Amino acid sequence: TATAVKRVLAWQIAERMKQEHITKAEMARRMRTSRSQLDRLLDPDKTTVQLNTLLEAAKVLGRQLRVELR
Numbered sequence: 048t049a050t051a052v053k054r055v056l057a058w059q060i061a062e063r064m065k066q067e068h069i070t071k072a073e074m075a076r077r078m079r080t081s082r083s084q085l086d087r088l089l090d091p092d093k094t095t096v097q098l099n100t101l102l103e104a105a106k107v108l109g110r111q112l113r114v115e116l117r
Contacts, residue, residue, distance in 0.1 A: 050091070050092065053091055053092075053094045056101065061089055078104060
């Protein structure tokens with residue numbers, strides 16, 4: 048389940064970056080993080096991502112991250 052969720056999030060972030068013409072280097076700069084940290088965020092198989100990293104990526108892309116329990 049974690050891998051499936053991460054795949055969707057990584058894909059959504061990457062697609063939004065493409066739509067906005069934001070390079071990985073620029074995205075990392077805007078997030079105030081390293082390029083390697085961004086690569087980990089975009090890697091669908093790396094499921095250990097901190098919530099604040101996802102929140103920052105969403106903010107940079109003009110989106111909101113919604114996490115809920117059902």
